Amino acid sequence: MRISVEDLTVTLSGRDVLSGVRLLAADGEIAGLVGPNGSGKSTLLRTVYRHLRPSAGRVxxxxxxxxxxxPVEAARHIAALPQERGGDFEFTVREIVAMGRAPYQRAFAGEGAADREVVAEALEQVGLGGQERRSFAALSGGERQRVLLARAFAQKPDVLVLDEPTNHLDVRHQVELLALLRAQRRTTLISLHDLNAAASLCDRLHVLHEGAVVASGPPREVLTPALLAQVFGVRAAVxxxxxxxxxxxxxxxxxAVAEVARA
Structure with a gap:
């Protein structure tokens, strides 16, 4: 299912964090958001999954x-993995992932056999099959990240919204996660700091800088030495x-080191 952002402006504390943003993630496409810290990537994603209300424009x-x-209808269509995770949860791994089935359950009805099957499948997908009884609070940062991703998968959404999902993952699990997202071919809007990961994973990239989209298109067309110098302030070859x-x-x-030394 396609997701598009039209002329989006988000104002926080009297300042426009995003201004006139337009972008697209086509049906089944992985669209990446890249840009320096403070460029508005997280704000944009929070607006897409309704955590923030825009001051103008629409998603x-x-x-x-x-x-x-x-909220229930939105949760059936859009699943989010935000950067802010909250504190330690006094739940088991399975209980966390099962929360992803809440939009499909009637009040006080509890989970059925279909829900249990979806939860088990989601845990297998992120490599945590057989870990259902472990305490979420006792997990490493990378393991927690995979549990929360499994919760998003358990929602069976049309669209995944992922804010830096490779944070805390070691190299192997980063590679496995990106391969999993690519294999799913579910419409995905994802922010990534690792530009090489973004180039490998994404069908389309949107580059944000100072709250505006300054380039959009296939990674090969977007990630040029000139753009990397302009937006990220680095010298690079592609x-x-x-x-x-x-x-x-x-x-x-x-x-880069020489630049810092001269500053």
Missing amino acids: LLADRDVRSMT VEHPLTGDPLIAFDHRA
């Missing part, structure tokens, strides 16, 4: 404004990945 799921949906053929960004770390 459309297919052709429907997400603000016109009830070459072909020797294993996958994806764009691979080689940063000039010596230039």
